[in-house]
Amino acid sequence: MTLATRLTGTRGFVSRLSTGTRVGLLLVGLTVLIAVLAPWIAPYDPVATDSAHALAGMSWSHWLGTDQYGRDILSRTIEGGRYALLVSALSTTAAVVAGTLIGSLAAFYGRWVDGAITRVLDAVLAVPAVLALLLIVSVFGNGLPVLVLAIAVVYVPAVARVVRGAARPVLSSGYVTAARARGERSLPIIGREVLPNILDTVLVEFAMRASWVVLLVSTLSFLGFGVNPPTPDWGLMIQENRTAVTVAPSGTVAPICALALLVVGLNLAADGLGKYFGVDRARRGVL
Amino acid sequence: MIRLVATRLATSVVTLFLAAFFVFFAVQALPGDVAQQLLGQNATPEAVATLRKQLGLDANVWQRFASWLGHAATGDFGTSLVSGQSVSSTIWTAFSHTLLIAVPAIIVGVTLPVLLGILAGARRGRATDSTISVVALVAMSIPEFVVATVLVLVFAIAIPVFPAVVLRGSAASFSELASAAVLPAVVLVVAMAAYIIRAMRSSTIDGLATEYATTAELKGVPRRRLLWRHVVPTAILPVLPVISINVAWLLGGVVVVESVFNYPGLGKLMIDSVSTRDLPVLQAIALLSALIYVLVNLAADLTALAADPRQRTLNRARRRRRRPTLEEVSG
Numbered sequence: 001m002t003l004a005t006r007l008t009g010t011r012g013f014v015s016r017l018s019t020g021t022r023v024g025l026l027l028v029g030l031t032v033l034i035a036v037l038a039p040w041i042a043p044y045d046p047v048a049t050d051s052a053h054a055l056a057g058m059s060w061s062h063w064l065g066t067d068q069y070g071r072d073i074l075s076r077t078i079e080g081g082r083y084a085l086l087v088s089a090l091s092t093t094a095a096v097v098a099g100t101l102i103g104s105l106a107a108f109y110g111r112w113v114d115g116a117i118t119r120v121l122d123a124v125l126a127v128p129a130v131l132a133l134l135l136i137v138s139v140f141g142n143g144l145p146v147l148v149l150a151i152a153v154v155y156v157p158a159v160a161r162v163v164r165g166a167a168r169p170v171l172s173s174g175y176v177t178a179a180r181a182r183g184e185r186s187l188p189i190i191g192r193e194v195l196p197n198i199l200d201t202v203l204v205e206f207a208m209r210a211s212w213v214v215l216l217v218s219t220l221s222f223l224g225f226g227v228n229p230p231t232p233d234w235g236l237m238i239q240e241n242r243t244a245v246t247v248a249p250s251g252t253v254a255p256i257c258a259l260a261l262l263v264v265g266l267n268l269a270a271d272g273l274g275k276y277f278g279v280d281r282a283r284r285g286v287l
Numbered sequence: 288m289i290r291l292v293a294t295r296l297a298t299s300v301v302t303l304f305l306a307a308f309f310v311f312f313a314v315q316a317l318p319g320d321v322a323q324q325l326l327g328q329n330a331t332p333e334a335v336a337t338l339r340k341q342l343g344l345d346a347n348v349w350q351r352f353a354s355w356l357g358h359a360a361t362g363d364f365g366t367s368l369v370s371g372q373s374v375s376s377t378i379w380t381a382f383s384h385t386l387l388i389a390v391p392a393i394i395v396g397v398t399l400p401v402l403l404g405i406l407a408g409a410r411r412g413r414a415t416d417s418t419i420s421v422v423a424l425v426a427m428s429i430p431e432f433v434v435a436t437v438l439v440l441v442f443a444i445a446i447p448v449f450p451a452v453v454l455r456g457s458a459a460s461f462s463e464l465a466s467a468a469v470l471p472a473v474v475l476v477v478a479m480a481a482y483i484i485r486a487m488r489s490s491t492i493d494g495l496a497t498e499y500a501t502t503a504e505l506k507g508v509p510r511r512r513l514l515w516r517h518v519v520p521t522a523i524l525p526v527l528p529v530i531s532i533n534v535a536w537l538l539g540g541v542v543v544v545e546s547v548f549n550y551p552g553l554g555k556l557m558i559d560s561v562s563t564r565d566l567p568v569l570q571a572i573a574l575l576s577a578l579i580y581v582l583v584n585l586a587a588d589l590t591a592l593a594a595d596p597r598q599r600t601l602n603r604a605r606r607r608r609r610r611p612t613l614e615e616v617s618g
Contacts, residue, residue, distance in 0.1 A: 119298065123305030126577035128539030131557065135313060135573055138561040215430045219543055222432045223558060235432070242436050246444065256433050263428035271424075 021272025027265025031258070035081040044072035046079045046232040067241055067251045069230075076232040077254040081262065083227050084234060087144065088213040091151035095213075096206045098152060099159025104190045104198070106160065107167035114164075121157035129154045129216055137225045147226070151213055159205050166201040170194050200277030207270035211263050218259055234259045288592075295588055299581045306577035307359070311352050314566050355570075364571035369563045374571050377556065382575070385541055385552035388468045392475035393534055400480040401523065401530075404487020408522075409514050411492055419484060427481035431540050435474045435547040442470060464550075471544045478540045479533045486529040487522070494522035524595050531587030535580040 034041070053070045065073055106117040127135070136150040170176065171194065179189050195202075220226035221235030229236060234255035241251030358365065364374035407419040442448050450467050494500060495518055503517045504510075538553065545554035553572060560568040 119301050119305060122298075122302045123309060123577075126302060126306040126535075126580040127310065127573050128536045128542075128576055128580075130539040130542050131573055131576055134542070134557060134561050135310070135569055138564055138569065139314060211428065215428075219430050219432060222430075223543065223546055225561065235430075238433065238436060242439075245436075245440060252436065256429075256436075259433070260425075260429050263430075264425065267424055267428050 018272060018276075020268045021276070024265045024268025024270075024272060027261050028269055031081055031262045031265065032085060034078060035085050038079045038082055042072075042075035042078045044075040046071060046075040047230045065248050065250050067237075067248065068244055071230075073237075073241075073248070073251050073254055076237060077234070077258055080232040080234040080237055080255055081258060083231060084214060084217045084221070087147050087151070087217050088210055091148040091155070092206060092210045092213050094148060094152035095155035095209060096159055096202060099156045099205070100163045100195070100198075100202055101190075102156065103160035103163030103165075104167045104194050105186065107164045107171055108186050108190060108194075117160070118164075121160055124153070124157045129212075130219060133216065133220060134223075134225060137220070142220075142225055142228070147217070147220075151216060154216075155209050155213065159209065162201060162205055163198060166198040167194050170197045204270060204274045204277060207266060207273050211266035211270060214259070214263055214266065291592065292589065295585065295592075299585050303577060303581045304356075306581075307356055307574055308352070310570055310573040310577070311355060312348075314570055315348055315351075359571070359574060364574075365567045367565055367568050369560075369565045369568075374567050377568065378553070378571055378575065381551065381553045381556040384464060384550065385538075385545070385554065387464055388471045388475065388544070388550065388552065389537055389541065391468070392472040392479070393537065395472070396476040396479040397483065397530055397534070399476070400483035401487050401526070403480075404484040404526075405491050405514070405519060405522075407484065407488040408491025408495065411488075411495075416488075420488070423481040423484040426477050427485075431474055431478050431543045432547055434477050435470070435544055438470050438473060439547070467548065467550060471548050471550055474544045474547075475537060475540050479537065482529055482533055483526065486526045490522040490525050491518060494518035521595075524591055527587045527591050528584075531583045535583040538576045538579060 053066050059065070067073055067076070102117060102121075106114045124132075132154050133150055136146065136153075140146045140150075167190075176189060176193050179193050217226060218233070218235030218238075221233045222239045224236075224239065227233040227236055229240070237255040238252055238259075241248065241255075245252045355365070362375055364378070366372065367374050367377060370377070403419050407416045410416045443450060449470050450463075491514075495514075497518075500513060500518055503513050508517065541552060542554035542557055544550070545552045546558050549555065553575075556568065557572050559565075560572070
């Protein structure tokens with residue numbers, strides 16, 4: 001389906017979907033803003049325990065109640081996105097930059113270089129993300145640099161594959177042939193001729209990887225291999241509070257809502273960007 | 288055709304070998320001495336040296352890789368550092384438990400989303416489509432552990448129909464496991480469904496917009512027949528890779544789900560092994576999952592090759608066209 005038919009065929013959609021995109025961007029922006037301002041807007045210290053008021057219900061002093069150590073749930077929810085967002089932003093950027101470079105180099109050199117890169121990427125893809133991360137974390141520990149690098153490594157192959165696919169048609173175009181004939185080298189050609197033409201794909205890649213990385217980071221925290229307690233984190237909060245869910249439901253429900261709103265926002269933004277640039281995201285599924 | 292299949296098989300073997308290589312060397316990069324770690328700080332140097340010899344750690348890395356790979360190929364993954372039992376028997380027991388949740392999840396998690404995707408694509412823009420699309424988007428945005436937590440809350444605590452966790456761990460009987468397998472399987476279905484629904488919907492829409500679909504419509508083929516006979520068989524082909532990767536990555540979801548439900552499968556074994564740093568078990572699980580990935584992808588590619596004659600000729604045509612571009616690259 002060409003870009004033209006998609007635009008004419010979906011004109012009824014476009015206005016509605018761009019509303020969705022706006023909602024998505026708003027949700028993401030709001031979450032990031034709250035995370036950045038968290039130390040100033042959180043009413044309590046998120047790690048301060050208060051055993052006298054453990055598992056308190058909602059009240060004026062604790063809007064969302066407290067968890068089993070008497071920590072304020074609202075404060076923990078407000079601060080709970082900081083670590084996940086930091087790790088996600090860093091590792092998504094690293095994965096997309098490295099993936100774009102590797103993918104376009106593979107497309108540029110073709111032949112055996114392309115073949116070798118594709119095989120290596122496929123081998124990394126063969127181990128499911130959660131498994132690969134657990135393996136890396138169990139070997140190297142769960143420090144911030146390790147997590148960022150590990151998540152980047154896990155997502156580089158998928159990004160590189162997509163970028164390689166997008167770069168190939170550009171590389172057979174006339175202006176790239178002209179640049180090659182002028183004797184330009186690989187990196188200048190990729191930077192000046194290829195990259196501007198695949199920027200749409202790369203941006204959509206960034207938005208959609210970001211949503212998975214957020215999910216992956218919180219899954220890791222939920223499993224107990226991400227942040228270390230008592231640092232507030234949504235995944236960890238859900239893990240800690242789900243046993244007390246009948247007594248203090250907000251301890252589980254609040255982080256779930258926060259996490260879901262962020263990821264729904266990222267997905268809406270990615271879908272909207274994809275539609276805007278004419279990159280069909282849904283069709284690709286996971287890759 | 289035979290050459291195509293042979294090439295595809297060869298690349299699978301290469302991929303699997305590379306994956307084994309990465310897994311082995313990632314684990315070998317472990318800082319510190321495994322033998323020292325197992326025996327603790329107070330061990331005498333002689334004891335450490337003996338254990339190193341026993342574990343084969345005194346050989347060089349490449350020799351160890353070769354012998355590990357050789358044994359792995361025959362199904363022998365060595366002995367667990369923690370329990371001292373054979374890794375392969377531990378893994379096979381856990382894997383059979385995992386299959387109990389994975390197989391029903393795959394069957395339901397592939398057919399249902401494909402049908403929903405076709406429905407959404409055929410009713411594009413109407414209420415059915417919007418509902419399915421929104422549900423898919425939400426399902427995509429909610430991590431497996433949240434779905435699992437919510438299901439436990441509803442179906443094990445509020446309305447106690449299914450057990451929330453497997454209490455007796457790996458000693459549980461088959462009937463206990465079967466009733467405990469329902470909720471985990473549902474979680475896996477939800478996790479897989481979203482991507483397949485979206486891909487199938489998109490592909491059905493493209494299929495309905497093709498010239499042959501328009502021709503069939505104009506010559507008076509009823510809409511239902513047009514959809515099922517003319518559009519769906521071709522529209523399902525681009526969805527095959529999406530299905531295969533979701534099935535292959537199911538094992539990732541299994542880790543989360545089994546840890547929530549305390550289900551004694553492969554994922555739980557993996558989590559436990561990470562906590563105890565039982566490296567032979569971890570290596571074996573990672574290699575097993577790579578094997579599953581390679582096999583599922585191979586199956587999907589071969590199915591596509593068998594079902595779609597265009598792929599066979601397309602590949603050949605591309606190969607023929609490639610030669611002039613090579614000159615272009617060097618020139």
